[in-house]
Amino acid sequence: MTETEKFSIPIGPQHPALKEPEHFVFSVDGEMVTSASVRLGYAHRGIEKSTENRNWAQNLYLLERICGICSHTHALTYCLGVEKLAGVEIPPRANAIRTLVAEMERVHSHLLWLGVAAHEAGFDTLFMYSWRDRETIMDLLEQLTGNRVNYSANVLGGVKFDVDEELAGAILDGLDYLEKRTYHYLDVVTTDAAFLQRTRGVGVMSAERAERLGVVGPTARASSVARDVRIDAPYAGYDEYVPNLIGHTTGDLEARFEVRIKELFESYRLIREILATIPEGELTSRMPRRIKANEAFSRVEAPRGEVFYYLRSNGSDKPDRIKVRTPTLCNMASVLTLVIGQQLADIPMILVGVDPCFSCNDRMVAINRGGRSEEVWTWERLRQYGIDYYGGSH
Amino acid sequence: MRFGTMFSDIVSSLLRRPITELYPVERRATPDRLRGQLHWDWEACTGCSLCAKECPAQAVDLIVIDKKAKQFAMRYHTDRCIYCAQCVVNCRFGCLEMSSDEWELASANKDPFTVYYGDEANVEAALADRAD
Ligand code: SF4
Ligand code: SF4
Numbered sequence: 388m389t390e391t392e393k394f395s396i397p398i399g400p401q402h403p404a405l406k407e408p409e410h411f412v413f414s415v416d417g418e419m420v421t422s423a424s425v426r427l428g429y430a431h432r433g434i435e436k437s438t439e440n441r442n443w444a445q446n447l448y449l450l451e452r453i454c455g456i457c458s459h460t461h462a463l464t465y466c467l468g469v470e471k472l473a474g475v476e477i478p479p480r481a482n483a484i485r486t487l488v489a490e491m492e493r494v495h496s497h498l499l500w501l502g503v504a505a506h507e508a509g510f511d512t513l514f515m516y517s518w519r520d521r522e523t524i525m526d527l528l529e530q531l532t533g534n535r536v537n538y539s540a541n542v543l544g545g546v547k548f549d550v551d552e553e554l555a556g557a558i559l560d561g562l563d564y565l566e567k568r569t570y571h572y573l574d575v576v577t578t579d580a581a582f583l584q585r586t587r588g589v590g591v592m593s594a595e596r597a598e599r600l601g602v603v604g605p606t607a608r609a610s611s612v613a614r615d616v617r618i619d620a621p622y623a624g625y626d627e628y629v630p631n632l633i634g635h636t637t638g639d640l641e642a643r644f645e646v647r648i649k650e651l652f653e654s655y656r657l658i659r660e661i662l663a664t665i666p667e668g669e670l671t672s673r674m675p676r677r678i679k680a681n682e683a684f685s686r687v688e689a690p691r692g693e694v695f696y697y698l699r700s701n702g703s704d705k706p707d708r709i710k711v712r713t714p715t716l717c718n719m720a721s722v723l724t725l726v727i728g729q730q731l732a733d734i735p736m737i738l739v740g741v742d743p744c745f746s747c748n749d750r751m752v753a754i755n756r757g758g759r760s761e762e763v764w765t766w767e768r769l770r771q772y773g774i775d776y777y778g779g780s781h
Numbered sequence: 782m783r784f785g786t787m788f789s790d791i792v793s794s795l796l797r798r799p800i801t802e803l804y805p806v807e808r809r810a811t812p813d814r815l816r817g818q819l820h821w822d823w824e825a826c827t828g829c830s831l832c833a834k835e836c837p838a839q840a841v842d843l844i845v846i847d848k849k850a851k852q853f854a855m856r857y858h859t860d861r862c863i864y865c866a867q868c869v870v871n872c873r874f875g876c877l878e879m880s881s882d883e884w885e886l887a888s889a890n891k892d893p894f895t896v897y898y899g900d901e902a903n904v905e906a907a908l909a910d911r912a913d
Contacts, residue, residue: 441837442834442835444835444837444867444871445835445836445837445867446837447837447867448837448838448863448865448867449837512787512790512791513787516787516790519800522800529812529814529815530812530814531814532814533812533814533815533816533866533881534815534816534864537863537865539816539864539865539866539867542867542870547866547870548814574786575786575787578782578783578786579782579783579784579786579787580782580783580784581784582786583782
């Protein structure tokens with residue numbers, strides 16, 4: 388009797404399907420995956436700790452840079468939290484503009500994902516064309532905010548800029564084009580025979596499993612879990628501009644494609660609605676520089692799912708503690724269970740199916756050196772460690 | 782189920798020139814709101830230094846030459862600036878503005894990244910102070 392040995396395949400941290408660092412170990416039996424584990428934390432940047440050394444306004448820009456794709460989401464979640472802490476109401480027009488940018492960001496993010504996912508499936512034609520069309524929304528974001536990424540649309544207490552007739556017209560024209568293209572892409576991902584072989588029936592997640600693993604965003608909605616912060620706990624302008632929940636029942640990769648593409652139509656509808664009915668008024672409210680001791684949390688539906696912030700103030704002009712949780716962390720467990728029983732070649736597609744963003748989810752690393760000693764490093768010590776590590780060249 | 786669902790896209794692209802631009806030969810006009818290099822109008826400045834206090838990148842230093850006579854200079858680091866416009870929002874006197882066409886700021890050496898603003902005498906004073 389021979390015992391079959393477990394064969395483990397390490398993937399990453401260099402380029403594990405995506406250009407972001409993460410380490411996976413898959414055990415395989417022939418071509419079939421039998422177990423999976425992940426090691427997170429390669430892109431940990433110490434952002435949460437750094438917030439404690441910056442004032443409230445400075446932190447806005449630091450946190451905006453947690454993610455380059457959904458930067459507005461992070462800035463928005465932070466602003467909502469800080470405004471809650473300080474008890475500041477922001478003007479309705481500012482709320483509408485925040486919502487407008489959030490939906491435009493969702494459009495660019497979903498189109499970006501469509502391209503990446505198509506690329507993982509080996510369908511580079513779809514990748515190239517979807518990214519060409521994505522430039523439309525990138526240009527509009529640049530015209531509206533002044534930047535393609537890290538728009539810097541928010542300030543504490545409101546927004547920086549207004550939207551005028553001319554811009555609204557440009558956005559509407561862009562949307563008409565994008566809507567036409569999106570119908571085409573929906574048709575491609577639901578009918579292309581070669582593509583469907585990579586998506587239909589692959590990585591199926593039941594609603595029950597999605598609930599149990601706490602999956603969020605379009606990944607959850609594709610498994611008939613009705614979960615969308617914009618609807619469940621409206622923030623910014625979403626009580627005025629209500630999105631329809633886009634769900635799917637099959638829970639496979641095809642469903643995740645369909646959900647995200649159909650969400651694009653919802654975003655187009657919301658953007659048009661906002662532009663047609665945007666309330667008049669101020670763009671900012673007055674914000675205090677210091678915030679009395681208090682705590683608050685805020686939640687926002689990022690393109691990938693729920694982003695959660697916890698904030699605590701202590702009466703100074705700097706936060707006492709900020710905790711961030713991004714959707715990829717919630718969805719990672721689903722990847723590890725979904726790949727089991729699938730072909731090795733399907734791993735990249737299943738991973739990409741949750742629209743992962745590794746760098747955003749890397750928060751803190753606990754290094755267990757054996758023994759039980761726990762150490763807390765001060766910011767100064769961490770900084771010095773970094774300088775010494777790189778040979779003190781700065 | 783069909784095959785070649787994107788075939789029509791490919792065929793129509795055969796007859797079109799590439800969508801990419803030949804930068805730097807071709808330059809697209811930048812949008813008016815683009816945030817490029819910061820500019821400072823020293824005549825209106827009151828020296829409140831709110832711009833420097835909330836700059837997330839420590840990219841602006843307000844140098845006080847003579848507080849009573851409201852004489853100031855500004856040192857601006859284009860390489861540190863993250864072009865967020867928080868300083869522009871903070872200035873209640875409208876002294877700060879970001880250029881929409883000065884955005885090609887790369888350089889092979891470090892000198893052009895430090896820019897001094899202010900009237901000639903004040904900039905000289907600021908520079909002299911630095912040389913000490
Ligand atoms: S915020 Fe304006 S007025 Fe105040 S120091 Fe800066 S430039 Fe001068
Ligand atoms: S644009 Fe932002 S980073 Fe640049 S100087 Fe102003 S506040 Fe600082």
